[in-house]
Amino acid sequence: MKKSYIFLLLLNGVFALSACSNDDIALGGARMEVRLTDAPGDYEEVNVEIKSVQVHKSEDAKEEGWVTLDQVNPGIYNLLNFANGRDTLLASAELPIGRIAQMRLILGDKNTLKLKNGTVVALKTPSGQTSGVKVPLNVNMMDQTVNRVLLDFDAAKSVVDKGEKGYILKPVIRTITSAVAGGIKGKVMPAAYNPTIYLISSEKDTIGGFATANGDFFIRGAKAGTYTVKFYTKDDAHNLTVEKVAITQGQIKNMKTIELK
Numbered sequence: 030m031k032k033s034y035i036f037l038l039l040l041n042g043v044f045a046l047s048a049c050s051n052d053d054i055a056l057g058g059a060r061m062e063v064r065l066t067d068a069p070g071d072y073e074e075v076n077v078e079i080k081s082v083q084v085h086k087s088e089d090a091k092e093e094g095w096v097t098l099d100q101v102n103p104g105i106y107n108l109l110n111f112a113n114g115r116d117t118l119l120a121s122a123e124l125p126i127g128r129i130a131q132m133r134l135i136l137g138d139k140n141t142l143k144l145k146n147g148t149v150v151a152l153k154t155p156s157g158q159t160s161g162v163k164v165p166l167n168v169n170m171m172d173q174t175v176n177r178v179l180l181d182f183d184a185a186k187s188v189v190d191k192g193e194k195g196y197i198l199k200p201v202i203r204t205i206t207s208a209v210a211g212g213i214k215g216k217v218m219p220a221a222y223n224p225t226i227y228l229i230s231s232e233k234d235t236i237g238g239f240a241t242a243n244g245d246f247f248i249r250g251a252k253a254g255t256y257t258v259k260f261y262t263k264d265d266a267h268n269l270t271v272e273k274v275a276i277t278q279g280q281i282k283n284m285k286t287i288e289l290k
Contacts, residue, residue, distance in 0.1 A: 061124050061170065062177045063132070066116035066249075067108040067184050071223075071239060073145055075108045075184040077152075077198070078137030082120050083161065085131045095133070098122055105139055108184045112238075114214065114247035116179060129168045132178070132204075133161035140198050142188060152188065152198040162200045179205040181250055185237065203236075205250040211276040212249030215284035217260060220244030222267050222289050224260040228274075231255060253278040260289060 063082060067075075080103045083095045098120050111117055140152035168176050186201040217224055217240045228236045228248050240246045253276055260269040267289040276282050 061120075061122055061129070061168070062118065063120040064116040064177065064179050065106070065108075065111055065119050065182060066114075066179055067111045067182050071145070071185065072109065072142055072188065073147070074141070074143035074149075075152075075188060076105050076139075076141045076143070077108060077182070077200075078105045078139040079103060079119070079134055080137045081135040083133050083135065084124075084129050084166075085133075086128055088130045088165070103137070105137075108182050111182075112184075112247075113241055113245055114249075119180070124170050126170055129166050129170060131163055132166050132180075133163045134180075134200075134202075135161045136198075136200075142196050150196055152196050154198045162202065164202050164204055166204055166206075168206060177206065179250075181205055183237075185239065203250055211251040211253055211278060211280055211282070212247070213251070213256075213258065213274065213276065213282045213284055214245075214247040215287055216240075217244045217246060217287045217289060219289065222262045224262050224267075224269075224289065227259045227261070229257045229259065247281075249281065251276050258284070260287065262289065 081101050082098045084098070085094050085096070087094060101120070106117070136154055138154065140154055141149055142152050143149050164180065166178065168178060170176060181203040183201040183203065187198060189197040189199055191197055213228060217226075220240065220243055223242075224240055226238050226240065226246050226248060228251055230251070231254065236248055236250055238246060238248045256274045256276060258271040258274050260267075260271075262268060269287065269289055271284070271287070274282060274284070
């Protein structure tokens with residue numbers, strides 16, 4: 030994986046939701062920050078073109094209700110630059126007080142995948158360019174508060190290998206708000222095993238990721254609770270399961286160094 034760095038895409042805007050009555054949303058001083066991060070994938074690069082960011086106050090989103098955030102600086106972002114705890118600021122804006130139910134990303138068609146052997150191939154996006162990739166939020170914007178929304182773009186699950194038909198980009202995005210920010214971090218050795226890591230709750234909810242080339246891992250977005258952490262190597266010869274890993278609300282559990290036999 031190439032050395033990671035952070036691009037900054039910053040939006041500072043003030044806007045109102047159109048076509049809303051005073052009973053729907055009252056004006057106020059709420060603020061939202063939208064950041065982009067990634068669950069690593071087993072590729073050299075996963076490049077996604079983001080053209081705009083929009084929000085809507087209803088789950089049953091009608092087209093006329095979407096509001097495009099102004100002053101967006103569109104660009105192509107390698108998602109793997111934002112893995113293992115790194116993120117980049119996509120947007121920040123003053124919003125009216127009230128509930129934001131959905132967000133969507135409008136993607137361009139300049140999406141590419143760089144394989145481990147250096148080959149660059151196109152990533153086809155079935156509907157992201159026009160209708161957008163919709164992400165449920167359910168964020169209640171309150172006066173004098175800052176609501177942080179982390180869009181966890183899962184590169185590993187979002188790239189679908191269709192064989193002779195090429196690769197398809199079908200974005201899988203989780204939202205992590207300031208109220209759900211637990212997780213794990215640590216280092217796995219030997220790093221050459223490059224394991225896939227799964228964080229599994231008692232309800233069988235699974236969050237996954239990869240270790241970096243140096244063996245570092247950072248997986249977040251877990252609610253408070255007790256988890257099983259599984260490390261899977263490609264040959265299954267060095268798999269490891271760690272039981273009863275306790276995660277506290279808003280805290281990142283440091284598992285320190287994990288030795289794979």
